[in-house]
Amino acid sequence: MSDKKRGLEKSLFSAGGLVLILVILIFVNIIFAHANLRWDTTEDKLYSLSEGTRKILSELKEDVTIKVFYSKDNVNTPVHIKTYAGRILDFLSEYEHYSNGKVAVEIYNPKPDSEEEDWAVKYGIGGISLPTGEKIYFGLVVMAADQEETIKTLDPTREEHLEYDITRLISRVQSPKKHKVGIISPIPVFGQPQMAFNMQNQGQGQEPWMFVTELKKTYDVEEISMSSDEISDDIDLLILLHPRDAGESLEYAVDQYVLKGGNVVVFADPLSISDATGPQQQPKGSSLDKLFSAWGVSMERGKILVDFDYSTKLRTQNNQVEDNPLWISAQGESFNKEEITTAKLESMLLPMAGVIKKADDNAFEYTSLLKSSKNSSLTESFRVRFGAGHLRRDFKATVEAYDLAVRLRGKFKTAFPDGKPEAEKEDAKDSSDEKEDTAHLTEGEKNAVIIIVADADMLSDSYYMSRQNFLGFNISRVFNDNLNFLLNTTEMLTGSEELVGIRSRGTFERPFIRVQELERKAQARWLSREQELVRKVDETNRKLREFEQKKDKSQKFIMSEEQEAEIQKFQEEKRRINKELKEVRRNLRADIEALGTKVKVVNIALMPLFVSLGGISYALYRRKKSLRIEN
Incomplete structure (x- = not known):
């Protein structure tokens, strides 16, 4: 009887435990459903509101309503739009959370011939025509008091500007001026x-x-x-x-x-x-x-910046791609990271730029x-027509970063x-x-x-x-x-x-910043070798002209032994430098491939390895614990 009683108590205890666990899970889900717990691990906090937006939201005078018109039930909506829409709706919830009730987000599904579709058209949100002939709506309107601003189509290619676009509209509807x-x-x-x-x-x-x-x-x-x-x-x-x-x-x-x-x-x-x-x-x-x-x-007229570290790849008239140092692709360290206007800029293109100098x-x-970078100098504007190859010949870096x-x-x-x-x-x-x-x-x-x-x-x-x-x-x-x-x-x-x-x-x-840095270093080495080769070509041509001037008219088409030896010497030197250039390029490719291999190992093998080791360690720990209990 006692065994039956103990069995019954054990069954009741198990059933009660399951019910208790179920109740706990329900309460935990309710609590976490109303909590805004996010952990943004991206370097630039791409999925979190910036301090500027939070400040603007904290100072709102008028209540703001964001109406999103999205045809979520249309099965023919492109997948990338569905994915982007999910991120937008999730991101807009951040505005509601940080506005302390000042911002409300309303989501509408404008089906064909519905009242929601009429409102979308009224607000100027144009439908996107699909190949099937259907229309989908994907836009929003921001409203406050008697002011309203609209984004007619939420463009996935502007995702990095999404927060700015929305926050700008929120600021705009606060004041008509x-x-x-x-x-x-x-x-x-x-x-x-x-x-x-x-x-x-x-x-x-x-x-x-x-x-x-x-x-x-x-x-x-x-x-x-x-x-x-x-x-x-x-x-x-x-x-x-x-x-x-x-x-x-x-x-x-x-x-x-x-x-x-x-x-x-x-x-x-x-x-x-x-x-x-x-x-x-x-x-x-x-x-x-x-x-x-x-x-x-001051800005000197007729002077153009030449920068080989921030050169831009352009296609020439001969359909060849070359690095043009006159088209400045500024990036990274070229921006003043302490200034609000340039702190988060990453790249700018300035074709045929000048430089600004501070007066004493x-x-x-x-x-x-x-x-600019320190691997730069100034050149006359008329030399632009000669191309990048001509600029390399006489280039000498001033070791000065120009403004x-x-x-x-x-x-x-x-x-x-x-x-x-x-x-x-x-x-x-x-x-x-x-x-x-x-x-x-x-x-x-x-x-x-x-x-x-x-x-x-x-x-x-x-x-x-x-x-x-x-x-x-x-x-x-x-x-x-x-x-x-x-x-x-x-x-x-x-x-x-x-x-x-x-x-x-x-x-x-x-x-890949490391890859770009490797390419810049290799390019600097190529440039010095190329300049050395060009100098030797000019020197050899000069000596040949001197030999020609020493000849009699009868020897005009006859090549002397000294000329032949000089030409042979030059050709050997040229082959040696070309071999060195190939070696530099080969080493560059090897460094880039090695870097790529490391990245692949970390992303493909290292993380799964850590997870596997963690799982094995946990299994061994459980096994040791079970053995101690049995003993």
Whole structure:
């Protein structure tokens, strides 16, 4: 009886234990369902909200509603969109969590002929047409009070900019007022009429440049003429893009704008490829020498940077790929990581850039934002036409990192101590405007910030983005940080610093930095060998010419023994150097392959090995414990 009783108690105990475990699991699931526990192990915290977003969310004045329209029930939705949608919905929950109830996310499934589809169309969210003829919706709208902003299509290729895009809209709907940005440029960056485009066939065609389109999403953008003699006080930021042939009246207007505390971004260029107005016209340079001198900097006209560490691979007219040191692909250490505008930038492309130099008597705050490598030097602009091979021949690194972009801050002094330019004074007299002279400033009333970049082509569309058609939609893919640099700078100088730390928060593509470093070292060795070979060729040719001059007319076509010996010596030397070059290339490939093997071992074999060892250790521990209990 006692055995039956013990069996019954044991059964009840087991059943009660199972029920208790089930109850515990239910409560644990309920608790964790309401907890926001995330562990982002990515280097740049790609799946977590940045400090800038958290600060903006903590200061929200109006409640924000994010309405997501996603056709999740459509079985024909492409897999990559389904995957991306899952990540977006998960990411938006972070906004709800950190906003303390100020942000609410609503998800709608716009089925055909449904009320949700009508709302999606009303908000401007266009449907994506599938090959099957169906439409799927994948966009969102951010609303607060009477303000609303829409992302018509959530583009998977802009995933690294997702947080910025959403946070920017949240900031926008908090206030209806836009900052005003003025742009001055002789290049038609605002687009051209169809007739002008057909007649001149220049610029970016009809459409405005992409950076203008992007700025208009956030700012009130105004085009200012090159002939302007005054900058309006309601301009929050002034951008000068390739100000070639700027007259004194324009320079004076910019000068006075800065002295009033206005912020300026200048993209000067020693040789602008984008400014060639026709097949017969040569690119032109631009600078603001008078203003630069007053601001304590200089940019030498006609001088272009040659940088072999940051060269760009280009295809030549002979369909050969070569590393062109005139097209600067800045990356890594070239960016100032302590500055908010450049801290998280990774790459920029500057074709045919100049350099900025600080004057000895510069009394203002001077900060370098972007530098060249130390394996660089300056060359004359006319040597561009000779190609990269010609530049290698006489290249000598100055062991100096040149400034490509700088920031100046302070109370500046006028570049026009004698007042307005004479032409402007005459105009003022003709119009009987006596107030202009009394309004002349000689010293700054407020601190101003000036950012100068030694290249203007970097803002041309083709140097930072590519276009492709996806399911009938034209999608632009940005492949470097040229545009990010401008947007970061614009936001900083118009007062929205929190957003700067969001946009360039890392990339989902991780380059092999060690491989790139090996290639740069090998390239430096090749360059020295190539220069040695070229010098020997020139020396041999010079000696041959001397031999030819010593010959009589009757010996013109006869080769002396000394010439034959010299040529033979040169050929042997050439074969030796070519052999060394092959050895360098062979060692480079071996180093890269060895590095690749290590990566494969770590990813494929090492982690499973650790897991297996952990499992075996745990099994041995359990076995030893069982043996102790039995004994």
